[in-house]
Amino acid sequence: KPKGLDNSSKELIPSYDWFQTDGTVTVVIYTKQKEMSSESVIADLQEGRLRGEIIVNDYSYLLHIELSYAVHEDIIVQVSEKVGKVELLLKKKETLSWKGLGQPLQSHNTFDKCADRGLFYRKCKLISKSSVSHDTRLLCLMLPPGTHLQVPVGCHLYLKQTITGTEIVKPYTPVTSSLVSKFKDLTDNDKRHIFFMIKIYPSGLFTPALDCICMGDYISVSNPEGNFKKPKAEDVEDLFLLAAGTGLTPMVKLLNYSLTSSSSLRTAKLMFFNKTEDDILWRNQLEQLALNDTRFNVQFVLSEPNAGWTGKQGKISLPLVSQFVKRSKDDSKMLVYICGPLPFMEQGIQILQDLGTSSKEIHCFRA
Ligand code: FAD
Numbered sequence: 001k002p003k004g005l006d007n008s009s010k011e012l013i014p015s016y017d018w019f020q021t022d023g024t025v026t027v028v029i030y031t032k033q034k035e036m037s038s039e040s041v042i043a044d045l046q047e048g049r050l051r052g053e054i055i056v057n058d059y060s061y062l063l064h065i066e067l068s069y070a071v072h073e074d075i076i077v078q079v080s081e082k083v084g085k086v087e088l089l090l091k092k093k094e095t096l097s098w099k100g101l102g103q104p105l106q107s108h109n110t111f112d113k114c115a116d117r118g119l120f121y122r123k124c125k126l127i128s129k130s131s132v133s134h135d136t137r138l139l140c141l142m143l144p145p146g147t148h149l150q151v152p153v154g155c156h157l158y159l160k161q162t163i164t165g166t167e168i169v170k171p172y173t174p175v176t177s178s179l180v181s182k183f184k185d186l187t188d189n190d191k192r193h194i195f196f197m198i199k200i201y202p203s204g205l206f207t208p209a210l211d212c213i214c215m216g217d218y219i220s221v222s223n224p225e226g227n228f229k230k231p232k233a234e235d236v237e238d239l240f241l242l243a244a245g246t247g248l249t250p251m252v253k254l255l256n257y258s259l260t261s262s263s264s265l266r267t268a269k270l271m272f273f274n275k276t277e278d279d280i281l282w283r284n285q286l287e288q289l290a291l292n293d294t295r296f297n298v299q300f301v302l303s304e305p306n307a308g309w310t311g312k313q314g315k316i317s318l319p320l321v322s323q324f325v326k327r328s329k330d331d332s333k334m335l336v337y338i339c340g341p342l343p344f345m346e347q348g349i350q351i352l353q354d355l356g357t358s359s360k361e362i363h364c365f366r367a
């Protein structure tokens with residue numbers, strides 16, 4: 001029996017079964033959840049090994065098997081969200097009847113706290129790379145055909161590279177390919193693409209090596225992680241986003257999600273802090289989004305502006321935040337999201353608390 005929960009909760013533990021036809025093998029996982037999202041399923045088929053992970057709240061159910069016979073490299077994942085059933089469809093290389101599914105691998109059929117489940121990596125191919133600014137790139141990585149993985153809003157992944165013999169791992173937050181929806185429709189439908197907006201620090205440990213990866217090369221990408229709770233944003237009326245530098249990244253999917261899926265949203269405001277005008281990421285797209293959607297507006301604040309800058313100046317401060325975070329009506333349900341350098345987030349939280357914002361209304365993106 002899977003371990004991880006006490007006796008009283010055993011009926012909630014997922015279970016699995018499998019069946020076959022001449023050409024296929026289907027592994028079925030019964031999650032025992034009424035509402036299941038496709039984002040909760042991460043499946044990997046690598047060199048004859050099947051790893052399926054189902055996230056149920058803070059728990060992870062793992063199916064991990066060395067398959068008995070050869071299968072083709074791609075996998076089809078079907079999630080019946082209402083009944084909580086997950087099907088992993090494999091294609092046999094030979095039409096023979098399988099006597100068993102395979103041998104259990106490490107932690108097979110266990111139900112453990114997500115925090116105790118180690119990160120799993122798969123190699124993804126770099127398929128495009130472009131400059132967003134003088135030091136920031138937009139990278140598109142393609143998941144292998146044997147992987148099913150969707151990154152939920154507010155989550156980050158870890159990228160892993162071996163640099164001069166040492167494995168280095170750093171977190172990054174996927175973005176959409178663009179903020180402007182007509183571009184989004186073209187590429188984001190392809191669930192195998194993951195976009196990253198990454199700033200290259202010339203003296204950094206990880207990013208200079210990342211910048212040297214060539215088109216067609218591979219990099220290891222982990223499962224998603226993060227403490228963001230989606231329902232929180234569902235009934236929000238006023239959304240205030242405080243982002244600094246690449247702290248814009250989690251705001252991209254959050255904005256996309258809120259502006260397209262939240263029926264209650266009245267305003268979404270972004271205050272975006274950067275050093276200079278040249279550092280402002282996706283400035284045109286943010287301005288375009290504000291033109292396209294009257295609920296959204298953006299203010300840029302520069303800490304090292306050129307003489308010609310007529311906009312807001314300085315670092316995060318009480319006067320800036322107090323004039324920015326204002327409810328659209330007295331009792332509106334608001335949320336403030338903060339992301340950027342650690343001192344920026346700490347000062348932001350302090351300022352918000354000084355202004356009387358409750359801690360329930362503040363969310364920080366961090367590892
Ligand atoms: P590092 O070696 O960490 O150095 C970064 C900078 O600090 C360099 O300028 C370096 O010279 C300087 N530095 C290093 N050590 C010191 C020191 N001791 N004293 C003074 N200066 C020092 N980044 C993105 O670009 N995009 C994202 O989407 C993104 N998402 C993230 C999500 C999370 C949850 C977190 C926690 C971070 C995220 N980051 C993101 C930041 C990312 O993880 C790395 O920290 C960043 O890419 C820098 O890595 P690096 O190894 O190249 O630089």
Ligand code: NAD
Nearest residue numbers: 244245246247273274275303315340341343344365366367
């Ligand atoms: P940056 O150095 O270009 O600074 C951008 C702005 O941040 C500055 O103009 C200033 O207004 C503010 N700022 C910087 N240092 C500050 C300080 N000490 N006190 C107050 N304000 C300060 O920023 P960057 O190089 O783009 O760095 C972005 C940061 O965001 C990184 O530390 C990265 O780790 C973090 N980040 C975190 C997540 C996450 O946790 N989910 C995601 C993306 C980025």
